Amino acid sequence: MCGIVAYIGPRDAYPILMKGLHRLEYRGYDSAGVCLINDDIRIYKCKGKVSDLEDHVSGQDISGTIGMAHTRWATHGEPSTLNAHPHISQNKTLALIHNGIIENYASIRSELKNRGYLFSSETDTEVLVHLIEDIMINEKVPVEEAVRIALNQVIGAYAIVILAKEFPDKIIAARKGSPMVIGIGEGEFFIASDATPLIEYTDNVVYLNDEEIAIIERNKDLKIKTILNKAHTPYVEKLEMSLGEIEKGGFEHFMLKEIYEQPRSIQDSMRGRLHVDHGIVTLGGIRDYEQKIINAGRIIITACGTSWHAGLVGEYLLEDLARIAVEVEYSSEFRYRNPILSEDDVVLVISQSGETADTLAAIDLAKSKGATVLGICNVVGSSIARATHAGVYTHAGPEIGVASTKAFTAQVAVLAMLGLLIAQKKGTIPKSKFQQLLIELDNIPAKVERILKQNEKIRDIATIYKDVKNSLYLGRGYNFPVALEGALKLKEISYIHAEGYPAAEMKHGPIALIDESMPVVFIATKRGIYDKVISNIEEVKARKGRIIAIVTEGDESVKALADHCIEIPDTEEMFVPLLATIPLQLLSYHIAVMRGCNVDQPRNLAKSVTVE
Numbered sequence: 001m002c003g004i005v006a007y008i009g010p011r012d013a014y015p016i017l018m019k020g021l022h023r024l025e026y027r028g029y030d031s032a033g034v035c036l037i038n039d040d041i042r043i044y045k046c047k048g049k050v051s052d053l054e055d056h057v058s059g060q061d062i063s064g065t066i067g068m069a070h071t072r073w074a075t076h077g078e079p080s081t082l083n084a085h086p087h088i089s090q091n092k093t094l095a096l097i098h099n100g101i102i103e104n105y106a107s108i109r110s111e112l113k114n115r116g117y118l119f120s121s122e123t124d125t126e127v128l129v130h131l132i133e134d135i136m137i138n139e140k141v142p143v144e145e146a147v148r149i150a151l152n153q154v155i156g157a158y159a160i161v162i163l164a165k166e167f168p169d170k171i172i173a174a175r176k177g178s179p180m181v182i183g184i185g186e187g188e189f190f191i192a193s194d195a196t197p198l199i200e201y202t203d204n205v206v207y208l209n210d211e212e213i214a215i216i217e218r219n220k221d222l223k224i225k226t227i228l229n230k231a232h233t234p235y236v237e238k239l240e241m242s243l244g245e246i247e248k249g250g251f252e253h254f255m256l257k258e259i260y261e262q263p264r265s266i267q268d269s270m271r272g273r274l275h276v277d278h279g280i281v282t283l284g285g286i287r288d289y290e291q292k293i294i295n296a297g298r299i300i301i302t303a304c305g306t307s308w309h310a311g312l313v314g315e316y317l318l319e320d321l322a323r324i325a326v327e328v329e330y331s332s333e334f335r336y337r338n339p340i341l342s343e344d345d346v347v348l349v350i351s352q353s354g355e356t357a358d359t360l361a362a363i364d365l366a367k368s369k370g371a372t373v374l375g376i377c378n379v380v381g382s383s384i385a386r387a388t389h390a391g392v393y394t395h396a397g398p399e400i401g402v403a404s405t406k407a408f409t410a411q412v413a414v415l416a417m418l419g420l421l422i423a424q425k426k427g428t429i430p431k432s433k434f435q436q437l438l439i440e441l442d443n444i445p446a447k448v449e450r451i452l453k454q455n456e457k458i459r460d461i462a463t464i465y466k467d468v469k470n471s472l473y474l475g476r477g478y479n480f481p482v483a484l485e486g487a488l489k490l491k492e493i494s495y496i497h498a499e500g501y502p503a504a505e506m507k508h509g510p511i512a513l514i515d516e517s518m519p520v521v522f523i524a525t526k527r528g529i530y531d532k533v534i535s536n537i538e539e540v541k542a543r544k545g546r547i548i549a550i551v552t553e554g555d556e557s558v559k560a561l562a563d564h565c566i567e568i569p570d571t572e573e574m575f576v577p578l579l580a581t582i583p584l585q586l587l588s589y590h591i592a593v594m595r596g597c598n599v600d601q602p603r604n605l606a607k608s609v610t611v612e
Contacts, residue, residue, distance in 0.1 A: 002099035006068035009188025013067035020197030030079035038064035045084040070097040077122030089133035096129040100157035169218040255401035297344035306404040312481035314415035321419035331358035341369035352407035354382020462590035474503040475523035486584035494592035527573035
């Protein structure tokens with residue numbers, strides 16, 4: 001949630017902050033604000049997007065070489081100018097921006113009110129800036145010490161940046177449970193909630209760890225200490241990201257660009273890992289844990305949203321190939337249960353951002369019970385990558401569109417390689433079958449390219465269904481998670497209600513919804529339970545439902561029944577999700593664009609859910 005960017009150095013801060021906010025707008029876009037210091041604290045903020053903030057600031061004093069900015073995804077308090085960040089302290093000596101939730105804000109707020117503090121917003125964030133100022137005044141300590149004391153009093157998650165009028169050459173930043181990265185340039189520093197605002201300025205970065213505070217001063221070295229006042233030496237890493245990866249590259253939207261990047265992103269996820277000529281799969285990140293997986297009593301996959309759908313495909317893959325019992329859990333539910341876990345269990349967590357709050361909490365729970373926790377995530381240096389015992393990066397590249405596309409197929413590709421690796425080590429599939437699967441997985445990127453050539457046909461189908469109110473997505477076996485993912489894509493970017501079901505479950509309720517105005521999307525490829533799916537299609541057709549089918553190239557049986565067919569190349573059953581999801585992404589994209597929806601920034605959603 002929320003985007004944070006800050007700068008201190010010799011340049012004018014405002015242009016850097018605005019460019020950074022535009023790069024971070026996928027994290028939140030309810031309201032935005034900027035703070036600059038040049039003799040005094042100047043704050044400009046408004047409800048709306050970053051472009052609205054730029055209009056609001058036009059003609060104002062934007063001078064200064066130190067500043068911070070924020071784009072908000074509302075949690076406490078509705079989207080409004082008053083609730084927008086930055087928030088300023090009562091004496092107007094401190095300004096603060098915040099990503100996260102202060103869970104005990106109500107009790108702190110009540111106490112501060114009793115001391116005479118006035119509040120102008122409904123946010124939990126304003127409580128924190130008043131608390132820090134109160135500590136500075138009463139304990140007569142500098143701002144960094146007041147921040148440290150305050151953070152020992154709050155419960156919850158935070159990534160914060162603080163500017164102080166008394167210290168116009170200093171920025172204080174801190175994090176717990178929400179990401180924060182510091183870019184180190186020549187005599188300048190950049191702070192952000194992810195690396196996208198930094199990459200054109202520096203590739204030297206420091207990722208703050210939980211409960212760390214950064215003291216960033218002009219013309220001085222970066223200092224880091226914990227909220228318990230223990231000094232830490234900054235660990236500088238090289239940023240592995242290029243500017244071109246976070247620009248649209250001629251596409252109308254990031255989502256469309258990322259759909260079209262999938263041949264490359266799937267290939268990148270397999271690069272250096274899938275060795276067809278040598279007949280092996282290597283996943284270096286988990287090499288030391290291979291035996292642990294082989295001997296696991298069971299594997300529990302936990303994730304949220306699209307990553308959960310990838311986990312469902314992973315369940316089929318791992319049980320099919322490696323013959324290990326697998327359970328798939330929503331992280332948001334798993335973290336609040338009292339699951340039965342042992343040292344023989346492996347918990348596999350999946351996240352695009354590596355910052356998902358519920359999944360991070362699930363990691364803590366699993367580790368507390370002695371389970372081995374492995375991760376699959378996309379963002380190098382992310383919290384999940386550091387919290388797990390080991391893991392595998394998907395290497396899909398930055399995903400800016402809020403609706404996840406290339407992250408899903410990269411996650412499934414990694415899960416497929418994991419299943420193949422463990423199957424080979426356990427000897428649960430014949431060598432000939434293993435080699436056949438390696439070859440076919442290696443062919444998937446080229447087959448995705450062929451599907452993308454049907455974009456115009458898919459757009460024509462979208463034209464017919466752009467105004468429907470409801471849709472049903474049905475699939476069986478490996479295609480059931482594809483149905484769930486297809487329905488999610490449609491509802492989150494076009495705001496059309498859509499549900500995914502196992503096709504056989506249609507008769508247990510959803511069939512009551514079917515009439516001549518209800519489009520039903522079938523994933524009806526020849527691999528899997530093909531004849532049964534045809535029977536399900538017949539049932540829909542008998543009730544005048546309109547049928548859109550994803551079929552194997554050359555299919556004639558489904559074509560005779562469906563209103564529209566989109567062909568995908570033939571592949572092994574377990575790899576069908578890597579292909580069948582592509583036309584569903586394009587269908588959702590075109591419907592949303594035709595409905596006038598903002599596909600990159602759908603309402604009420606943010607890319608990375610770093611709060612509960």
